Amino acid sequence: MAPLKSLQVDFPIIDSNFQQFCACHGIFSVEDFLVHDLYLLAAFAEEHCTSDRLKQGITQILSIIDSLHQPWLNGLELWEFSQKSNHLVATGCERIDAFLQGGLRLGLLTELVGPSSSGKTQICLQAASSCARTRLGRVIYIDTGNSFSAKRIAYFVCRSHLANSEVDKVVMQILENIYCVPVYDIFTLLDMLHQLLKDLTSQKCCYLRMLIIDSISSLITPVLGGAGTQGHALMASVGFLLKKLAHEHNLAVLMTNHMVAGEGGITKPALGESWKSIPHVRLMLSRNPSSMSILRHPSRAVADRVEFTVF
Template sequence: MPPLKNLEQEFPIIDAEFRQFCSSHGIFSVEDFLVNDLYSLAAFAEGEAISDKLKQGIAQVLSIIDRQHQPWLNGLELLEDAQMKKRFLPTGCQWVDSLLQGGLREGHLVELAGPSSSGKTQLCLRAAAHIADRKLGTIMFLDTGNSFSPERVSSFLDPSTTSSSLPKEAQERRCRRVMSSILCRSVFDIFELQDVLNRLSITLGRKGKDEATRLRLLVIDSISSLITPILGGRDSHGRSLMVSAGYALKRLADESNLCVLVTNHMVGGEGGLPKPALGESWKSIPHVRLLLSREHGSHISTVSVLRHTSMAPGGAAKFAIDGGQPIAVSPD
């Protein structure tokens, strides 16, 4: 949940004066309200010269907390939501989209795990280019390690419409249109990510429903580079931050009807076998977990399903990206 300071723009009552009162009682975020005695806090507010304003601020924060609670839905409502509101975003790789029964699904948090040089960033950039090129909406790319490459994005444009027969001016306009639909921002730690997600949630809640410009895909490359530094040792605080960030991503995907695609690196597991990083606390958070691998010296990548909400794990497909263009190889 967001720091109180991040809420002032949308809720002016949560101003510096209100936050100073809260901080004097050890409250700095919405989450802190959940672990404090609100009756005692209200009693303290009564003794202040601006008691009415403080009580209004407390009521406002409580209403924000109440909005975080998901309503109960019956099976029919869930089915209608899945069929009517959540559509698929094609990645531009034929066999990957076929494996995922259409592509990346809106409302889902999708994890793409794999070792270095397996093609994780390439697949993210390919999906961003394809979605932008089809005018399906806007893409936001949160770059944690200088992995975003505009040159690689432009190289992924469909060759059938970038041939020499297309006027150079038209090619340039198309490239500018695609690139202007992809927003990139560097994020270097988990706290900056939380701040970005809080602001993004507020911004998306205010915007209209313009389908051509609505945010469709949020890419975080990579989520593990943000979380790994806060893990380790016996202190559970790092794991709590990780779980909080994971559920914030899921909530953003569901409430804003977009797909969140995150990449994760591999670490040594039992018997020396590699496994996705971030441990047991993370593995149950994403709706979909995909494993990407590539044999040494090969340009063929294999993507397999580790976890999916609507299909059994174990399915796999192969694809190649050669010279910037995806080449369908065959499903496994």
């Protein structure tokens, strides 16, 4: 999340007086404005001795929120984006890569949904390992449940056709290219995504090709539910930032999502209808046998399916 105090350097109008005024009304971040009655806030500002400056601050925040919306694209720009998103990063699993016509697409959000033990984390680890084998293939792995395993990464390398003398060198290179970040709540995730966007824009984070979140649902589910809309606003903010990172910096974003009970006891992906449209690619994993089917894809038929082996 972007706290108001972090904006003061770039926007002096959002000073300590403005921040204190907002805090009195439960507003501590840009995202909080999405769920607040701004007409009521403006009315409170009108009663304040520095009302003009407070209203300027409110206008500035609204301008920041407005700038976060994706711009309209003409046909040529959409075509250029589709061409750019044809670049791929292999997952390292031959059957999955063949099924996905080469692997995960740069510039797009890919979501793996499936029950426990269906291979979601395994595919994430294998994809991270495959991407990080090249010098220009750095990976950020956001670990929400202590699922990252360096031993599994080493196992993937040992299974490849390398001489014993090369294995340790390749394992070290891969692990040096994977940055594992433990994140346990949505607020830390938003902070991290905002900082990553800033670092990529200023070119402080070079050669990043993949961002993995295992799992996105464990961070978002706790803030959903109840009568309020703040949870859905936070979820929308996460979705926007991930799309912005993928699109503007040509990253392959890979996320996992668990299953929940639906009508008639039939399981369905967690996070509901609001989240459903955010991933560009949605892949369903099943077990016994391990298989992958397409729920959503820009160029593949829904329900296409392939079996694969989880190592």
